[in-house]
Amino acid sequence: MTATYKSQDGASVDADVVVPARYPGRWVAVAASLIVAIFFFISLATNPAYQWDVVWHYLFSGVVLKGFLWTIGLTVVAMTIGSLLGLVIALMRQSTNPVLAVFAAAFIWIFRGTPLLVQLIFWYNLAALYPTIEIGIPFLPPFASYSTNDLITPLAAAILGLGLNEAAYMAEIVRSGLLSVDPGQREAASSLGLTPATTIRRIILPQALRVIVPPAGNEVIGMLKATSLVSVLAIADLLYSVQGIYGRTFETIPLLIVASIWYLVASTTLTFFQRICERRLGRGHSVSRLDGLSILLAPIKDMFVSRPLSRLG
Structure with missing residues (x-):
């Protein structure tokens, strides 16, 4: 994606902007997961057989x-x-x-x-x-x-x-x-x-x-x-x-x-x-590790946390 910016002297400058990718599948997965979880907890609370x-x-x-x-x-x-x-x-x-x-x-x-x-x-x-x-x-x-x-x-x-x-x-x-x-x-x-x-x-x-x-x-x-x-x-x-x-x-x-x-x-x-x-x-090993909760919340975080656009000259 190309965007036009104004330099300090007023001249127009074209620059490439990296736009974060959209992941609509994540919304579908989150919605489906929430629906399943809601129905499961409703069943736990209302089913007398438990x-x-x-x-x-x-x-x-x-x-x-x-x-x-x-x-x-x-x-x-x-x-x-x-x-x-x-x-x-x-x-x-x-x-x-x-x-x-x-x-x-x-x-x-x-x-x-x-x-x-x-x-x-x-x-x-x-x-x-x-x-x-x-x-x-x-x-x-x-x-x-x-x-x-x-x-x-x-x-x-x-x-x-x-x-x-x-x-x-x-x-x-x-x-x-x-x-x-x-x-x-x-x-x-x-x-x-x-x-x-x-x-x-x-x-x-x-x-x-x-x-x-x-x-x-x-x-x-x-x-x-x-x-x-x-x-x-x-x-x-x-x-x-x-x-x-x-x-x-x-x-x-x-x-x-x-x-x-x-x-x-x-x-x-x-x-x-x-x-x-x-x-x-x-300790002493620079290996990035994500616990289960971080992995679970990563898609939600990506959707709601805004990312700055990086410019490439």
């Missing part, structure tokens, strides 16, 4: 809160096992020893390639394969023998299934973080006389954390939701607790809403702390 009085009645009940604590506890234990074992598996995967590398690759292949629910049921029924677990030296009388049914309780099966499955995913996350560090860092550490273990602990891992933390945070939130699968083992987590209530009262929808509210509270809190960790680890 039974909000039942939701508020059970939201802070002792059974539900106890189940929520079980969910948080399982998440913490499973993520601790998965993170520590995943770090070991990732280092084995990077090892120059082919036996260790193949073992780690097989572990990741098995536990990532089978559904978590199948693994939970498998561990719960381990006694069908091994009725007893013996401790000792191979081909010699065992030092001790234990019944598998006594050792692999529903809680033990849940921890084994969740922890080992998470270890496979964390191993790949940690391995990607280790690979993101420049190989020259290892060479520099070796030239300074640092041992491989010290190099990993003091040089490589601190730099790799910036890549590891975002997907690891997503894994924590995913684990929080995956703990609902242990309800098939009759562990009194959040989902199993509300199932027990609506199994007696037949108030299925409001009790599922109660469980969803607590899952949302926990996942939102975890997301908040994940963002804090990402900001701290991202």
Whole structure:
């Protein structure tokens, strides 16, 4: 677009003006989103089938809160096992020893390639394969023998299934973080006389954390939701607790809403702390980041915030 301007001496000067592009599709998207949101909230407020009085009645009940604590506890234990074992598996995967590398690759292949629910049921029924677990030296009388049914309780099966499955995913996350560090860092550490273990602990891992933390945070939130699968083992987590209530009262929808509210509270809190960790680890890196709210409001901001026209001589 060309515009004519008057110079200080009164002469006419032609100049090109950059006009911001119009985005009518954004108006359509905003209007459609607002309509959907309005109808959704009207439905929430007017549909009696939601039974909000039942939701508020059970939201802070002792059974539900106890189940929520079980969910948080399982998440913490499973993520601790998965993170520590995943770090070991990732280092084995990077090892120059082919036996260790193949073992780690097989572990990741098995536990990532089978559904978590199948693994939970498998561990719960381990006694069908091994009725007893013996401790000792191979081909010699065992030092001790234990019944598998006594050792692999529903809680033990849940921890084994969740922890080992998470270890496979964390191993790949940690391995990607280790690979993101420049190989020259290892060479520099070796030239300074640092041992491989010290190099990993003091040089490589601190730099790799910036890549590891975002997907690891997503894994924590995913684990929080995956703990609902242990309800098939009759562990009194959040989902199993509300199932027990609506199994007696037949108030299925409001009790599922109660469980969803607590899952949302926990996942939102975890997301908040994940963002804090990402900001701290991202210091010194000039990478522009937009949070979800900024991305959501960006089209509205573009439509209502005026932009100055830039002139090109």
